[in-house]
Amino acid sequence: MPRRDDISKILLIGAGPIVIGQACEFDYSGAQACKALREEGYEVVLVNSNPATIMTDPGFADRTYVEPLTEEALTAIIRRERPDALLPTMGGQTALNLAVRLEESGVLKRYQVELIGATADVIRRAEDRGLFKKAMAEIGLAVPRSGSAHSLEEARQVQAEIGAWPVILRPGFTLGGAGGGIARNAAEFEAICANGLALSPVGEVLIEESVLGWKEFEMEVMRDRKDNACIVCSIENLDPMGVHTGDSITVAPAQTLTDREYQALRDASLAVMRVIGVETGGANVQFAVNPSDGRLVVIEMNPRVSRSSALASKATGFPIAKIAAKLAIGYTLDELPNDITRSTPACFEPSLDYIVVKAPRFAFEKFQGSDDTLTTQMKSVGETMAIGRNFKQALQKALRSLEIGRAGLVRRADAEGQLADAELEKAVARPSPLRLFHLREALARGWEIDRVARLSGVDPWFLRQIAEIVAFEEEIAAAKTLAGLEADRALFAQTKEFGFSDKQLAVRLGVAEGEVRAARERIGLRPTFGVVDTCAAEFAAATPYFYSAYGDEPEAPLPPAEKKKIMILGGGPNRIGQGIEFDYCCVHACQALRKAGYETVMVNSNPETVSTDYDTSDRLYFEPVTLEDVLEVYRRERCDGAIVQFGGQTPLNLALELKAAGVNVIGTSPENIEKAEDREFFKQLADQVGVKQPANGTATDLAGALAVARRVGFPVLVRPSFVLGGRAMAIVYTEPFFEKFCAEAFAASEGRPVLIDKFLEDAVEVDVDCIADGEIEVIGAVMEHIEKAGIHSGDSACAIPPQGLDPALVDRIREHTQALARGLNVRGLMNVQYAVQDGEVYILEVNPRASRTVPFVSKATGVPLAGYAARVMAGESLKKIGFTQEVVLRHVAVKEAVLPFARFPGCDVRLTPEMKSTGEVMGMDPDPGMAFVKSQQAAGNPLPGEGGVFISVSGERPSDRVEMVKFAKELVEMGYGIWATCGTATLLRESGVPARAAFAISEGRPHVLDLVLDGAVGWIVNVPSGCQPQLDEVKMRTEAVRRGIPMTTTIRGLRAALDGLKTLRRNAEFEVLSLQEYNRATARKGGRKS
């Protein structure tokens, strides 16, 4: 059946901001879907609030709406665009939920929009636990015994029916299992239930028999409208049931199933797909298998593309999202070609002749106080995937890709090595980010595999692999020296087959990594590169998608290069501070350079990204972004240059070593990138440019640091050098706290100096992105922060163009920026951060590289900054490219951060100089206030239009109190009721503002939490006090985050909110505009001379 001709315009919903459980894998799938649909001649209308996505690049859809993913905005877009169909399966849970709401509210029917890919019934059957259970019973498949509850009372009954502890709790319709957990007793049960009921948008919690410790498997299934179906990939979780699959180390294909057992899973997956009714597209089915008798139960199914389907696509070469999109518009699997072989059809099941290991990356260090036990609620912020010829290679590659200070399955004497046996026993039994290393330690101490398996629930097959890696270290030790290893080529080769990195060997043998590399090269021991070909070499592959392996004979030689080759280094696993924004830059570099006639070579290890899609670059290497792995690719490909400044800190950290090893690092020189962190040089540069710096100094020890702090005076900003995302950065107000924060900064700095700046209070922060080619410097955009200085720029809302700054001052900032670019001899991108205090401009930081704000600036202005920068680095001039002037906007774009605090109970909800947000959204509107309101809606914190507002402003800054009175007055005029702490309420009443007093939590009741519980208060304005959070404030903010109540923490934020709310009231209807329309308006207006 060919494509459907009865539809022509298709609406696609993206997944919105990056949050835990829903990350850039949906950009990857959405971008693929957009391409697939347009390729077929459909008109594509795309909605996504996330500006850092590739899919929202204006070229990917006919109309791109960067608008909040709310029913209101979607209705406005549907009304305006009148699409024939809505494809809801590409944007994760967000898109599915939204599609169901639009269907239930009758919008889809009214505007005659057909749901394709998954109908509302299918979504409900898959998501509603009761319906799902019924469907499974119909096809004779077991599910864990369970029941759903809508109240605590009902929940207790269900638990009593199951009749055993522990039980698993899952709130209905939440992302990545948010609010779920394992209850081992009644107390835990009540707590998790209450939280889950609150978090579930439908107020439902599923209570389930525990299958803790069972083996967990996932199957990725495709089905077309003729009922042809195939399994794309099987995935086995190394961590047993009880750990969310997103937090598990997973392996593809499944390793411990006989054919009989595997086929039972396959049959069950297809039956689930059919009974749920997914007619076209992909789905993911999760199973638990009892390791002692093989009893099989179905856990859940997702009738959409998912994180696992992105992983499966990267692991097999089968582009699930692309094919799913084509199936949704009428094709059948046999009509579509397999992209990789091009000679065989997509209707087949990929066969792997390698092993894939995915490992999650966590960020608990950013959320102190939270428990790092892994549960059914996902907590990881990123992942890395590695491909090896065997499991050991894949595992060790995955671990070194994680960048957690371990070059493989390495023991740390100062961590797990310190644990007494009894502690280790507990650590082995408790799933945590470091459990794999605890398993390793236990096996190294000679614990029997069976004992470790019993404690951990990890299959003995995996434990044996780990034990063999550990045991093999003795073998390496037998070589005694590097010379010994070099003399025994067979042993050296075997070492590499076991996945040991040069760095691991260097540490073992007490030499430098470079020496190991040199020895390896002397005996010609080099990796060979396998092709990810979907078919285990049965057919020739047309797509160059590679991985390295050892112990193999070389595959077909490289085709002769016809063009210049540029290597682009990606950022590895996502983490807070280094995520999709940098991948966006890498993808743009690939696109722009390919268009400009270069051949591009991509190296990255992140399976979620667009950069690791096989058709983003000319040649894709799915490899760890480490010196050893990158060098081997560079040499094999004989690249002409490498771009290190787009992938974030990961490739930047390699820049000098790559250069020393002969790599031609193009763009701003690594030395100058490094120099920008050098305080002495920076001071000279600032003086030369004529811009002030806050008083500052550097120190290499605690005493020195304290001396600097005393000299510049408290409060001070303490930060390590060479980190991204403000790791271990803090504002310290008084000496007693200084030592603690400073110690953390020294730890994060890893031997490099710690920087101490005078902290500028009540300052406005300004970010500038700029591009330079050695001749001219062009400003990308000037961004004004809405939060005060002192909050990490990644966590701060900001606006383009600046809303509250004097134009002359903004011009001064532009000039400083250009002078800095000249001073640093920038070839490519540069980001500068300033603080403005009392009309005075201070420079805080210069980074001559791609910044997190590049995609936001590009979306707001329509200028593809990263692509231009890549061409500049390859030698083109900005004049030739045609970008010589800053663009002037007629609209306003506001970026807002999205924070993951709800995932980390126990951690203080607080914005600091250390970045904590996982993602961002953009609100765009011709009206500044409305742009802010849209950004808040998009971030999931819509401001209430009425009701009670609780105000608490600390007494430390009198200016805050004055402004607060002004705003409280406006709130009352708009009809809000004001609640405040006793002191604040008195002050307000004295100023003529009616306000009711509530106790602070520690003072008595009713206090603010009671008001929140009663529903009297739906918005909290809490401007926190200085350094150490007061207990009350922590409790209040925690509760607000838990209940999803919007909270404003700065006076500036409050002002923006009020402006926006007023606009919202003025406008009768929610208005939307597409990026293409904004860009057209911008282009007509023309640029300002920069």
Next chain:
Amino acid sequence: MSGASGNWAARREKKAFLALADGTVIRGWSCGAAADRLGEVVFNTGMTGYEEILTDPSYAGQLVALTMPEIGNTGFNREDHESAAIHASGLIVREMNPPSNWRSEETLEAALVRWNVPALAGVDTRSLTLKLREGGTQKAYLCATGALSPEEAVAKARAWEGLDGQDYASKVSAPKAYDWTGDLLADAPLVAVIDYGIKFNTLRLLEREGFRVRVLNAHAKAVDVLALKPAGVMLSNGPADPAALPYAAEMIRGLLGKVPIMGICLGHQLLGLALGGRTCRLKFGHHGCNHPVKDLRASTVEITSQNHNYMVAADSLDPAVAEITHVSLNDGTVEGLEAKKYPAFSLQYHPEAAPGPHDAVPAFKRFRRLMGRA
């Protein structure tokens, strides 16, 4: 150390090897019986089912290289046998592992030793596969003992007669007829199975369809088969070259029109020959669990399990005599045919799976319908 014993030094020495007729020598370590074997090297791309593959009589005379790198993970158990013995001449793998599976009864290594079948581990089976893909199937000598020099082994591989023109079915066929089903099905309609190398799962599925099953030797005569008054005759799968079994095609011609017939794999090729077709060799065969086959009449696709080096040439079939009902979506070759004038059909792939997907299992229902017993 907890059981992670490493005879790694021995493995590094790589004393065992595989010598191909083209002179290539691939080294590894022995992980099966200390024996040497001649055979035809084929690769199988299935990711599960090494036990079923090894015990499938169709692999007689072949050295099987598995592209799945981690092997042995689920051990060996009696339940998953497809015949009473390991029939493959040898096994070639990347990694050989001890098992972890609740049904495992012994390690794969132990099973190989027990059946005196050699195996070679530490081999880059991907590059071996690439070689076979480019150059076609090769004769080879698997030297697990290390007793021969590579040159001698290559010479032996070259001198071996190979599988073309060889009757291996006679070697693996049950010497005497036997009843597969018990008394419970004594009154059920009978299916006579001609054993050219039958797999247990075909018998199990016939039984599941409610048939009494009697297995006959490959050399059974048509009159003797018909004397049993079977409701249908199943022509089984089996090893080597169909063209070397003129007695079988002859026998089938004696059955055509007299009893409904279903053929699988070698049985399919034999039906093709009986209907006047010709068989020929595929370059490197179809061996795996992921082969898409299109049903030309229903226009649907099944993911199938396959294992064959020979095929029925499409252009050799007279459309008035035999209709091509199924084709491979990978290379367009014939995957199924149906006699125009007689109740007979056959499939080149394995509807009984084991190993592989169960998509094609309904073929047994089709056989039932053909017998007028839907």
